[in-house]
Amino acid sequence: MLAILESIDSGTTGIEPLVALVETLRPRRPGDILRATANVRTLTQLLKGNPAHALSLRDYLFRLLAGRRHASLYSEVGVLSNDGFFTELKRRIAYRILPPAFGDEYLADALDQMLYRQTDYLWIAGVPAADWLALFDTVMTPRPGPNIMLPGLLEAIQTLSYRVSAIGLEPTLTNFHTEMEEFESPFIVQNREVVHYLDGYERMLAGGDVMLDARHLLVMLDQCDGVIAKIRKKALVQGTSIALTYLLVTLSQSIERLRKLLYLVDVSGATPEPPTVDIDAVAADAMPHRPVTVAATRKRAAALALALELIEAHNNKYTVRDLFADNIHLLARNVTENASRTGEHYIAENRRQMAGMFLSSAGAGVIVGVMALIKILFGALRTAPLVEAFLFSMNYSLGFMLIHLLHFTVATKQPAMTASRIAAGLQSPDGKHIDLDSLAELIGKVLRTQVTAVLGNIATALPMAWLIAWCWLQLAGHHLVTKDKALHLLHDIDPIHTPALLYAGVAGVCLFLAGLISGYYDNQALYTRWGQRIGQLRGLSALLGKARTARLGTYLENNLGGLMGNFYFGIMLGTIGTVGALIGLPIDIRHVTFSAANFATALVALDYDVSWQLVVKSVIGFLAIGSVNLLVSFGLALWVALRARRIPFEHGFLLVRALFRQARKAPVDFFIGSKDGSKEKK
Incomplete structure (x- = not known):
């Protein structure tokens, strides 16, 4: 460190000494916070012990800052671009492979050169705020002249304001939320307020007697947030798209950054602190012995918090994972929300509904018995593998779609739907607490409903298949399958000597994907107004009549997800084995x-x-297969639903206790439900 400090003089202008100095602070392991803290404190003590080195370093840093443009660092790093999701995705992938060339014009490029490791933000954020502020106070001592950072901050505020206005006028937003066309858009008004504020700031810097007040501007930003919240809430009902989701994320990030910059440049003291950083905790630790005002300390703490945010965003600016995390959770929220509404129909509240679920699943079992016959017949054709996969897929797909059309229930389709409903139950109104008893009650309903549906499927699928095989023997004079094939069928469900449970897990993944597909198509049908579009088809109206066409459109809008989920689920079941063999x-x-x-x-x-023994093993086998089907699909669906809602859940043990408590308190009601559901409602 001392050698690097001694090499800096009045003629030093390159970035290399600063890169080398940061290298001395960087620990070998990004998680070694103790070493990083010790390095920062060592540098601070060196500078305090030699004020000449501190003065040389300060002048060197000011020369670097004066020679580079700052605005792009504050307005772009950590904020999605206006290029759109897929353009941004392509850019990040390209820059991950071959990063862009560095220049000497922008401060962001200097950050690229200094903090070139993607893990740098970890040790920087781990060093206590007081140590960073102590180093900053030692180096950046006041000097005469204008604030070198201020012009870049003001330019970034102006850039972000224009960007918010432009995004707020995008047809994707205005067509979805038409209220913005009836009243003056807050996205436009906030820009007028920003221009007025910056004009006043410029007059103040020129020596004019100006009273700056950003409160009305902040009110307009709050109104912009309100519009974004309304659009997101509306999207839960009417669906969303990747383009709309991307715009909403970009708007939210831009407005949040605008608030943080306004707080840093504000001189009136009336601007509230950004709610996204715990300034109190930082300020309390920020050198309490230093004779500065509370407001100045809090401002420095906010500046440090923004710097840490920019460093982390910079280190991850080419990370594809973060792009998906920023966007997909909103899209997944809408997909799983549609699945959640569908999942309401898969939860029985009382014994009457449980009986209805049993009958509904029993009807599906009859059709599955016929589908099993058709699959055996297709297998006997000995066709080419891809042809056989196509035949199997069509058998599964059309059969499952028929089950849906007849309002029957396949038990294994429930978990992907009900998991999202449970995730919705995890989200309390205040976002902080979870009513474990109510959640346990809901999970109890889901468990007994799914067990009832499985039993209903098996109760008819097994005798239906037996009846078909027996009738085949009576009518054709020979068995439906040979003895070797029969032994092979029993061997396939052996849970001990075959990977049957692994294959059941694969089927569970397919069930989970089918649930996502159902939610996706339900979302698309709502967002693109399928019912209205189908009702407008003149040719179809001439063929069916206007009333029937309108009913068809309404039916498809409400059931497109279920139909497409069943169709693709059949495709997956029919092709997985062939794809594995290929x-x-x-x-x-x-x-x-x-x-x-x-x-x-x-x-x-x-x-x-x-x-x-073979009978018992086979029965245990297909029951175990059902359990794995349910657990895998339910676990994956619940995980996605929780991630989509960004709900942390760490109450597993307490939830299990709540479930056992309910089962012990009312065992009959827990396993078969109450007579009228009144106990659940209480």
Whole structure:
């Protein structure tokens, strides 16, 4: 450190000494905060012990700052560009492979050269605020002349304000939220307020007697936030798109950065502190012995907080993960919200609804028994692998879509829908507390409803498959499948000697993806107004009549997600095994209802000449397959729903206790539900 400080003189202008100085502060491991803190304190003591070195370093830093433009650092780093999601994604991928060239014009490029490691923000943020402020106070002692940082901050405020106005006028926003066209848009008014504020600031710097007041400007920014909140709330009902989501994220980031910059440049003392940083905690630790006002200390703390935010955003500015995190959680929120509304229909509140769920799933079991027959017949054709995969896929897809059209229920489709409903129950009104008893009650309803649906599927799929196999024998004079095939069917559901449970997990992943697909298409149908668009088709209206066409449009808008989710789920079930064979991976699927149907078919084909041990193992096998189907799909769906809502959940043990408490208090109601649901409502 001392050698680097001695090399800095009045003629030093390059960035290299500063890069070397930062290198001496950087610990070998980014998580070694103690070493980083010790390095910062060592540099501070060196500068305090030699004021000449501190003065040389200060003048050198001022020369660097004076020779570079600042505004882009404050207005662009950590804020999404206006280019759109896919353009930004392509740019980040390209720059991850080959970073852009550095220049000497912008301060952001100096940051690139100094903090070139992606993990630098970790140790910088780990060093206590008091140590950074002590180093800053030692180096950046006051000197005569204008504030060298102020012009860049004011220019960044102006840039962000114009950007907010431009995004607020995007047709994607105004067409979705037409109220902005009926009244004066707050996105436009805030720009007028910013221009007025900056004009007053310029007159004040020129020596004029001006009373600056940013309160009305901040009110307009609050109104902009209100419009964004209304659009997001409306999107939960009417759907959203990637473009709309990207614009909302960009707007929110720009307004938040605008508030932080306004707080730093404000001289009136009336501007409230940005709520995104704990300034109290930073200020309390920021050298209390230093004779500065409380307001000045809090301002320095806010500046440090913004600097840390910029450094972290800079280190991650080419990270694709952060781009997805900023955007996809809103889109996923809307997708899972649609699944959540669908999931309401998969939760039985009382015994009458439980009986209805059993009958609905029993109807699906009958169709699954027929689908199992068709799959066996398709398999007997011995067609080419891709042709066989197509036939299997169409059998699954059309069968599941028929189940949906008839308002029947496939038990394994429930978890992906109900998990989002549970995640919605995790989010308390204040966002801080979770009513574990109510959540346990909801989970209890979900569990018993899903168990009822599984039993309903099996209760009819198994006898239906047995009946088909027996009728085939009576009518055709031979069994539906050979004994070798029957043994193979039983072997496929062996949970011990085969990877059946692994394949059940693969099916669970497919079920989870089908749930996301359902939510996605429900979102698209709402956002693009499928019902209205179909109702406007003149050719279809001439064929079916206006009333029928309108009803068809309404039906498709309300059921497009369910139909497409079932269709793609069938495609996945029908092709996974073939794809695994083609690429040499041992992957396949096992589904509880089809496994139960295959078990019944195999029993008939073997003339019931099987040991009781094989029967028990097979029954345990398809029940275990069902459990894995449910657990995997439910776990993944709940994880995505929690991430989409950004809900941390660390109450697993307390939740299990609440579940056991409810089961012990009313075991009959817990497992089969109450008679009228009154207990749940209480």
